[in-house]
Amino acid sequence: MDMYEKLAILAEAAKYDASCSSSGNGRSSSEGTIGAATPTGCCHSFTADGRCISLLKILMSNACVYDCKYCISRRSNDFPRATFTPREIAELTIEFYRRNYIEGLFLSSAVVGTPDWTMEHMIEALRILREEYGFAGYIHAKAIPGANPILTHRLGLLADRVSVNIELPSEKSLVSLAPDKTKHNILEPMGLIKTGIEENCEDIVKYRHTPKFVPAGQSTQMIIGASPETDYHILHLTESLYKKYGLKRVYYSAYVPLQEDSLLPSLDTRPPLLREHRLYQADWLLRFYGFEASEIIDPKRPMLHPEVDPKCSWAVNHLDDFPVEVNTADYEMLLRVPGIGVKGAKRIIRARRSQKLDFDSLKRLGIVLKRAKFFITCGGKTLQRLPETTESMLWAITSPNRIGGFTDYGMEQLSLFEPMLIKEASFECLTGEF
Numbered sequence: 001m002d003m004y005e006k007l008a009i010l011a012e013a014a015k016y017d018a019s020c021s022s023s024g025n026g027r028s029s030s031e032g033t034i035g036a037a038t039p040t041g042c043c044h045s046f047t048a049d050g051r052c053i054s055l056l057k058i059l060m061s062n063a064c065v066y067d068c069k070y071c072i073s074r075r076s077n078d079f080p081r082a083t084f085t086p087r088e089i090a091e092l093t094i095e096f097y098r099r100n101y102i103e104g105l106f107l108s109s110a111v112v113g114t115p116d117w118t119m120e121h122m123i124e125a126l127r128i129l130r131e132e133y134g135f136a137g138y139i140h141a142k143a144i145p146g147a148n149p150i151l152t153h154r155l156g157l158l159a160d161r162v163s164v165n166i167e168l169p170s171e172k173s174l175v176s177l178a179p180d181k182t183k184h185n186i187l188e189p190m191g192l193i194k195t196g197i198e199e200n201c202e203d204i205v206k207y208r209h210t211p212k213f214v215p216a217g218q219s220t221q222m223i224i225g226a227s228p229e230t231d232y233h234i235l236h237l238t239e240s241l242y243k244k245y246g247l248k249r250v251y252y253s254a255y256v257p258l259q260e261d262s263l264l265p266s267l268d269t270r271p272p273l274l275r276e277h278r279l280y281q282a283d284w285l286l287r288f289y290g291f292e293a294s295e296i297i298d299p300k301r302p303m304l305h306p307e308v309d310p311k312c313s314w315a316v317n318h319l320d321d322f323p324v325e326v327n328t329a330d331y332e333m334l335l336r337v338p339g340i341g342v343k344g345a346k347r348i349i350r351a352r353r354s355q356k357l358d359f360d361s362l363k364r365l366g367i368v369l370k371r372a373k374f375f376i377t378c379g380g381k382t383l384q385r386l387p388e389t390t391e392s393m394l395w396a397i398t399s400p401n402r403i404g405g406f407t408d409y410g411m412e413q414l415s416l417f418e419p420m421l422i423k424e425a426s427f428e429c430l431t432g433e434f
Helices: 003-014 086-098 115-132 149-158 171-177 183-206 231-245 273-288 310-316 342-351 359-364 390-398 423-431
Strands: 042-046 052-059 104-108 138-142 161-163 218-224 249-254
Touching (some): 042 104, 086 104, 086 115, 115 138, 115 149, 138 149, 149 161, 149 183, 183 218, 183 231, 218 273, 231 249, 231 273, 310 390
Parallel strands (some): 138 161, 161 218, 218 249
């Protein structure tokens, strides 16, 4: 099997890992044209300063000894297997980099033989890149649960970011769907990485030439929809992971039915993409908007609202806190107004130092009033009469077609087509603004 055949197999297997943005399209070259855009191996990710970078995203191997029921690479599947050598991974990365295809590497692997054997070969590939080729680009590597802690530490000295996939939201589901994995084996390396990062920060202050350990932090991934856990359970687990292990990011992957099994959704079940999207929105509130998981969702309503984003849902259920006067509200309260994001709140704080803000001023500041107008006042004035009940507020926000503006609640223009509830939400997912 040549290098390109291995790349095609292992890049295809790597696409189910959600810790990077999706691969590109499949446009190929034709006679009379230059270049190609085949998706094999290339994906996109984002740096802390917002830059989009291209990565070579591959598995070292898909020849797994585990039999996780949800995984395409499980040992009971009958499909082509391939394994890169450490030298092949390093050479492939360098060749892609020299051609300006990529700026870094995303490396994961199925468990080949034992976790230790797999980690040793991943480490050797990164060592060749760093030491022999002098590669200083970004590297994101997946630690293998169950591997020796020494190997996890060595991986952290070579990679910029290290991930340990938690896979499923509860130990019960893990036992049922991934019997070869344990909660302890997943959480132990998370704790080791967190401790290593803290110790490294102290050593860097004391010793100038201390090597960096996982400088871009650690992350994890959860599969959504393969097991029965609710959004309430998932968000509280996410909050706990952020607080206990200092994760930079929790990724959510909507389960794509690929395997026929009585414990999994049927093959004709659609991936829960809207649910995944709502969880990402709620996750953003936890990380940047000062929300607690208990504020976003409660056990009486264990699933996030499908028609409005979590921030808007919270505001509708706390109408006593609104409307907010934009000229006097503090930064934390402005962040809780639907339609005002982190950048918008900072602009409002800066602008009102020199002028009294009105709705025209907010438009000039880039505030989108389509949703914010339901929850704010400017100089004590509202843009239009506001709904007074939770039901009328939800109707006004979610109804795409109305007759008579916001004074005729309950009247809706008939349509031959279903409203596109996630069109606006798709933009929010890209920008991070709510």
